[in-house]
Amino acid sequence: MVRKMEWAASANHLGGIPRKMVIMAVGAFAKAVATLLNSTSVHNADTLIRLVRSRPPGVPLITVSNHMSTLDDPVMWGFRGFPTTDANLARWVLAAEDICFKNPVYSYIFRLGKCIPITRGGGIHQEHMDEALERLSDGAWLHTFPEGKVSQGDLPIRRLKWGTASLIVRAPVTPIVLPIIHQGLQKVMPENYIFGRRPPFPLCNKNINIIVGDPIxxxxxxxxxxxxxxxxxxxxxxxxxxxxxxxxxxxxxxxxLYTTISERIQTVMESLRSFSKSFLMSKV
Known part of the structure; x- marks a missing residue:
């Protein structure tokens, strides 16, 4: 299998200028949605920022989160103080091939935005998982949504797919694994808004709450x-x-092994979700 537009994902593609332009534009959009159009609060933000900016050299970072909307990435990185527009620090992210890579224009833009196409149902040994592993081998930051699909209900964390666990095991240097739980983005971009479709633009005046856990x-x-x-x-x-x-x-x-690791991450994420509910109630 040939990797889709891998050349566009290279930091050296056209001197890195297209990547910087896309990351800056997407980052500005995320900042606007998270901080200008809506209100975002983050618990334990310093841990995330520290690991993104200054973790030990060569040590990769995997962040895992629940998946509440199609805007989770990039808007969850748009809070104040986060280096959202820095192309060098920006995350790599596993993105659904059938949504983000359905035509050449989308593919090019998402590749510039450091997205790795994943075929849902394609298994943990598909070619692009090897690409994700290469990024971890470089000591990069990778974000995954291990539940595998959007869920906008207030439901427990579902059984996780094995892809994230396989990357943790196969990486030459064991990654730092940081769990994140968020609420509110399902109101910014609801799946069923008008005639069962998403709104054409993000909604405003919503509260976004992000709870960053401790490394697992x-x-x-x-x-x-x-x-x-x-x-x-x-x-x-x-x-x-x-x-x-x-x-x-x-x-x-x-x-x-993958089952054990996935269950451990799921348990931590569910505990974080329970904490987030009590934390938000204490703010009311």
Whole structure:
């Protein structure tokens, strides 16, 4: 499989000028929606800003969040004090191929905006997941929506897809994993506004609340050994996954490991969601 417009995602494409222009324009839009048209409050913003600006050299960052609207990215980065318009610090993000890359113009713009196309249902070994892994290998920041789709109801965090867990395991340097929960963007861009469609423009005078958690720590060597032990007692069907290098985990062990990591992230995100509800009530 050929990676879609990977050349446009390169920092050297036309001297990096198109990327800087797109990141600045999108960042200005995010700032306007988050701080001018609406009101945004962020709990523990310093942790996110510190990890984006000054984490140890070569250490990648993965942020994970719930998915409330099609505007979550980039508007959730538009709060005051965040370097939204800096192309060098901007996140890479996994984006749905059928929405963001449905024609060459969209593909070019989203590629300049540091988006990596993901085919929903395409599995964790699709070509663009390898591209995401390469960005982590560079020590970059990657954002994912591990639930896999938008959900605008006040519901518990759904079972997470395995893609994020697979990136954590396969990265040469274990990424810092930072959970984020947000509320309010579903009111800025509701899915069913007019005749069951989204509004043509973001709505105004809404409250956006973002809760940044603390980094989730993973003892991967220990978790790998437990996954190997657990997999020997399992009876999951095999679909031909390759062994992961350098650990040589077979498919059964990978499934156990990805499940354990995903469940850990899901639990932390759900705890953060519960905290966000009590936190917001205390502000009323």
């Amino acid at each position: 720590e993973f003892n991967l060597p220990n978790m790998r050994q437990k996954a190997i032990s657990m997999s020997r007692n399992g009876s999951l069907p095999f679909t031909g996954w390759p062994c992961t290098s350098p650990d040589g985990l077979d498919e059964a062990a990978q499934r156990c």
